[in-house]
Each structure stands twice: as structure tokens, then as C-alpha cells.
Amino acid sequence: MENLLDNLNPSQRAAVEFCDGPSLVIAGAGSGKTRVLTYKIAYLLKQGLPPHYILALTFTNKAAREMKVRIAEVVGQKAARGLWMGTFHSIFSRILRNEAEKLDFTSNFTIFDSSDSKNLVKTIIKEMNLDDKVYRPGPVHGQISKAKNSLITPNVYANKPDILEHDRQSKRPLIYEIYKRYQRRLKASNSMDFDDLLMNTNILFRDHPDVLEEYRNRFQYILVDEYQDTNFSQHNIVKQLADVHQRVCVVGDDAQSIYSFRGANIDNILKFKSNYPGTKTFKLEQNYRSTQNIVSAANSLIKKNSEQIFKNVFSERDKGEKIEVISAFSDFEEGIIVANKISTMRLEQQAMYSDFAILYRTNAQSRIFEGSLRKNNIPYRIYGGLSFYQRKEVKDIISYFRMIVNPSDEVAFHRIINYPTRGIGNVTVTKITDAAHAHNVGLWEIISNLDKYDLNINAGTTKRINGFRDMIAEFIEQDQELSAFELGELVIKKTGIAQETFSDMSPEGMSRTQNVQELINAMSEFVDMRKELGEEEQTHLVDFLSEAALLTDQDTDSEAGDDKVTLMTVHASKGLEFEHVFVVGMEQDLFPSIMTQGEMRGLEEERRLFYVAITRAKQTCIITFAKSRFKHGQTAPARQSQFLNDIDEQFLKTQTASFGGAQKDESAGGFWESMRQRTQPTQSTQPARPTFKKRETVAPVRPHGTTPINQTSGGNPLSSEARALEEGDMIEHERFGRGEVISIENSGNDLRAFVEFETAGRKQLLLKFAKFTIL
DNA sequence: TAACACTTGTTTTTT
DNA sequence: ACAAGTGTTA
Secondary structure, X not given: OHHHHOOOOHHHHHHHHOOOOOEEEXXXXXXXXXXXXXXXXXXXXXXXXXXXXXXXXXXXXXXXXXXXXXXXXXXXXXHHOOOEEEEHHHHHHHHHHHHHHHHOOOOOOEEEOHHHHHHHHHHHHHHOOOOOOOOOHHHHHHHHHHHHHOOOOHHHHHOOHHHHHHHHHOOOOOHHHHHHHHHHHHHHOOEEEHHHHHHHHHHHHHXXXXXXXXXXXXXXXXXXXXXXXXXXXXXXXXXXXXXXXOOEEEEEOHHHOOOHHHOOOOHHHHOHHHHOOOOEEEEEOEEOOOOHHHHHHXXXXXXXXXXXXXXXXXXXXXXOOOEXXXXXXXXXXXXXXXXXXXXXXXXXXXXXXXXXXXXXXXXXXXXXXXXXXXXXXXXXXXXXXXXXXXXXXXXXXXXXXXXHHOOOOHHHHHXXXXXXXXXXXXXXXXXXXXXXXXXXXXXXXXXXXXXXXXXXXXXXXXXXXXXXXXXXXXXHHHHHXXXXXXXXXXXXXXXXXXXXXXXXXXXHHHHHHHHHHXXXXXXXXXXXXXXXXXXXXXXXXXXXXXXXXOOXXXXXXXXXXXXXXXXXXXXXXXXXXXXXXXXXXXXXXXXXXXXXOOXXXXXXXXXXXXXXXXXXEEEEXXXXXXXXXXXXXXXXXXXXXXXXXXXXXXXXXXXXXXXXXXXXXXXXXXXXXXXXXXXXXXXXXXXXXXXXXXXXXXXXXXXXXXXXXXXXXXXXXXXXXXXXXXXXXXXXXXXXXXXXXXXXXXXXXXXXXXXXXXXXXXXXXXXXXXOEEEO
């Protein structure tokens, strides 16, 4: 025990040891926040608190996983088992599934992601005959989301004069009605959106005191990470759970609050003390991550914000280099400069590629760096962008799963009723939808009993609808016996998705095939994993779905030993650190984003975002901006960000537009050539280098679940030829490791091999895509 | 109903 | 520039 605490500095130690009441830990960037949380939980366990009495809420699943591992390292695997640790969304969706009946849902409810939500809002707007130029689904859903995160239910919403007035002024007075219908439809679909997972938890606790009582007793100690990014709904859940015993510890940094657009309320952390009387505050001010220069520069920046908790972050590491600010002529040159810089720094400092990160404000900026890195043969990995589960082909299949698990799911229904095309068009779908409304039942009910409702649908179409219904009904039956993986394979086969996708030989089609294959593999792995964890029950589709719905790119681990430059948005970089960081696109209207101009709070949040970016760097931080940027199809002039003036000059060294950034002749030529090409969009021929094509055609595989998004350069995207692979061969697969080929089969045009892997078990590989070598 | 040509908005960040 | 949405035609 003693040596456990010896690993902490005095303020960290004090924060860990205080367990008798509410505590607020203000943790500056790089000050060992995760360390405190980890040790605090370990400390509680060592004090004898059973693990299942501890609730620890994190921002990402990844953070939860990592912390679990670290705790297990300190107290042992066994002692750590049973901890309630996860994101708000995953923990409370688990609880909601247990208590679903109390809220008139069933435990197999679907979780809508934001695109599902937007789709539903859009459908409703159409049904109400509103102009979708005025009532744009995105912003409308945003408004609804904001209401939910503030625990404003549709009824309350409809009776709040100030909100109604606000909507009237923004020319959208009927949002309250859309909200009402949206919520009704979610319920009818037995579905919850992200915000519902939190709001319904609040409703559950409000309407069922006995349930609240039970969880209050269960969670004897509550810890919340990244508290600055919680919203009111989350705050209220914690408040209720902690109300009696008051054993709650929240950790965060107000200077790193960057999610207000998602409803996060910085007041939660600023006012924690008044919400929890008797709060003890701890400040972690020593930064162990970055050089003094980086810390000082970041401090000078954040000082420009008005609202904040005072703290004095300092570093005792080397002074370090000044932050280099480089201006480029164009976004394209910016890409070249960064790529060249990485190459030289890697050699000069003997750094690994994985020591570098390129951080940008918007995902769209990644493109240019993909190009320049690729040209320099620098391996990289992009996080973010379209996540695997958002891809069309994956979502389509998932929609089938959702229908099987929960036939009331309206959004899934719409997605798959005519996919793959089976001759049920818009006209028919409208008839079905209207009938459902008229009789106040679900879509599934209508197509289950077509003859009962007089729909005026011709015989041919009726037959096709019945065919669809029977197919789903059969899946539902098979879902009783089959595992998620087995049923998943069956679905893509029986629906014709497999055939359609696999026979498409265009590059896009091949990438789709790969993604479909990856999804099936992910299911297989998921089933296997649950078995290994000692789960006795068969792993069904519903289990897979409830996990998949809450997975995000931030949750994916980077594979060990893979040496690649990281590209991500600043948001995604929160909580991470790198030796050398490039903060790119530091231009007015881009960073700070044009969307946030005007409001003070918005601008301050952007400044915090910049603060987050800088403080990711341990050793070197380089800031770049371009004087012209290609945007919306044309090159537009750009100027440096106002934020650069917020950093005290003494910590900066500015380097003006060095064309020398592009040292190689080839790159310099490439720069001009590209400019020409861009300013006159007519296709100029480009014989020397292949143009950078669409993402999909380059390296489309987004490995599933536990494997990260992976758009890799320098590799062989569409990989190994199916050479004469024979039964009995030993192969080395990129992800599954060594394995023996059991059999080779030819289904359709695709050669498949069944392989028994030493560690990963039995897998089916599509030879035309699988990445492996024959040993 | 499906395939194709044409028009429009889009780019802030994401559990 | 691009994707998604709309309208037209077979």
C-alpha cells in the first residue's frame, strides 16, 4: 500500500487519499490525471471496497479499457473484476436494458446514432409538409438534442415561453411539434437515441424511486473523468446517485472543455463546489508531459480566456525548443513542408514515425496530408472521418440486424425495405407508412398483415412485400438458435447482399466487399471473445448490436509495434500525447472555425481547443498555416489565425514562407503542377505521378471494433494475390497471425480459404483480399 | 420502378 | 469538388 502511494506527488497523493466526501480534482494538461484516477480506484479496492460498488465514468470506451488494465496491474486481475467502468452511454444503456420494462421499452431496444436520428427528423419534417430548407434536419435535431441534454421533455418544451420565442425568432416555430413526434416515433420504434440513454436514465430515477435507491446503494463510490465535458443530464444522473453518500470524485480541466456543441456545460465543473457543499478541491499543476516552453506558451494562450479556474501549470522538464510557426503559400505546400519535416526530424532525432502527430481542426484537412505523406513514403494512420459502422454497406447490413432484433425499428425498415432492390419503391413505402399512421401501428405490423389493411397495392408488389416479411420472420426464428456470427453470414447470403457486393469488381465495390467481410469477421471475433471471457450463453445478434452501437473510432487501439504517423482532429487527440506535434491549418475562419465567430463563449472554446492541441506535445510543437487554401472547389486566400497573437512571442519562432520547405525538385514541381491543376479544373494530364484518388480506392479497409481505422500508406492496399495456396499451407496473416489452411473453397467467383489460426481460431478468408504471406 | 442527368448544399468538432 | 437529392425518361 505504502509503495503504491509512493508513486504519486504530494497533490496527486492527497487527491487519492481523500475519500470521505465530494472532491474536485482540477488536473492541468499532462499532470497525471489518469494516474490519479487509476490509483484512487486501486486505493479504494485495497481499502476493501468491493469492485462492484465502484462506478467510474469515462469519456471513451478506450479510456475505460485502458484504466481497467492499469488497475489490474496494480491490484491484480481478480480484485479488479466487477468494476462498473465505462462511458456514461454504455453504463446507462446497460442499466436501461435491465429496467426497460419500467419505461415501457423492451430490453432489446435499438440505439439510434446521429444519422439515424437525423433521418427520422427528416421523415417527420416531410410528413408535416414543412419546408426542409427552413427546417433543416441537422440543426433541428441539434435543437432537440440540446433540449434533451438539459432534461427538457417535449411537454416542457412546448410550454416554455422563452424557448418557443427563440424558435419563432429563428423562423422555426414548430420545432416543439417535431420534437413531440420524434419522441413518439422513437418510442414506437422501441428505440433510443444517444441523448435518450441519459434522459431516460433520469426519467427512470425520477419515476421509480425504488430503482434509484437500488443503484444508489450499489454505487458507493462514484468517479467521473473529463468532468468538464459533461452535460446537465449527466450531471444530474451523478448528482442523484451521489446524493445520499456524497462519495463522488470528479476529475477534469476547465481549460480543456471542448464539447459544448454537444451539450457539454462548463458550468458543471465551474460550479461543482456549490452543487456539492463541502467539496474538497485538489489541483494538479505539475505538467510531466511537455517542455517548459510548450507549457509556458500554452499558459500564455489560455490566459486570454475569461472564465476559468485559476491554476498555475508548470513543468520541470527541459526548457525545450520554441514553438515553430511556419507559413506556407498554400495548403498543398503546407502538406509538403510537414511531410519533409517529419522525414528530416525522424533522421536527425532518431524518432519513430509513431512519435509524430498531425492535428487539424476539421476532418476534411486530412486529405492533403494523406497525399504528401504518401508521396514521401511515410506510413500514417488516420483516426476519425467516417467510422466503420457508418459506412453505407455496413449500415445496411446492421439495419437487417436491427430489424431482426427489433422489428419495430422504423429507420432500419426504411433502409432495407428496398435494399437490395426488390421492386418495392417509394410509392409502396408511402402507402405502408400512411396505413401505419392511420391505424396507429408500426410498419412491421402492416406488412405482417397486409391483407388486413386495405392498401391498394397490386398483386406483384404484395408478393414481394410478403417475401421480404417472410425472410425477416425466418431470420427472427433463426436468431433463437444461431450465434450472431452465424446469423450474420446467413443474412448477407440470403438477402443477396453478399452476391451483389462480391461480384462488383470496381475499386469501390472491392472496398465494400472488404468492409462486409470485416463486419462478419468482427462478429466472429466478438462471439469468440465472449466465449473466452467465460460467457456461457450463446452470443446473439442483440449482444453484438448493443456493443456496436456505442463503439467509436476513439475506442480503437493502435496495434502494437506499428510505426505510423497519427492524423486526427484536435478533438480526437484529447487525452493523448506525442513527442512531436504539428498543429496545422492555423488560419482565421478555419481555426477558430467560422461557425463560432461572434459569440464570446464559442471563441473561448476554440481557444481551449487550440490549448488542447499544443499541450499534446511532449518535445516539439510546430504550428503551420497556409496563405491560400483550396476550399469548395476553388483556391481562396487565407490569413493566419488570431490565436497566434495570443501566444506570448518569446515562446515562438516564426519562419516565413520558405519555399525551401519543399526541398526536392520533384516536390517543388509537384507544387506548381498541382496549383495549375487546381486553378483550372479541367483535367490536365499528369503522367509522372499517379494522382491521389478517392479514399475508397486507396486503402479502404476500416477494421472493425477493436482494430483501428486504418488508412495506411506505403502498404499494399489490395494485397496479396491468391497464388497457389494449398490445403495444409502455413500462412502468416496480417491480423490473425500464423495459421494452417484447412480447406479451400470456391463459392461464386471467390476463392475462400478456411484457416485455423494459432491464436485467433478458425477464420474464413476471401483470398482476393486477405493480407497474408505463405510461410 | 430504376437508371440517369442535373441541381443543390456542404465543412466543426462526436458520445 | 463532391455527395446527396431532385426530376426526367424508359
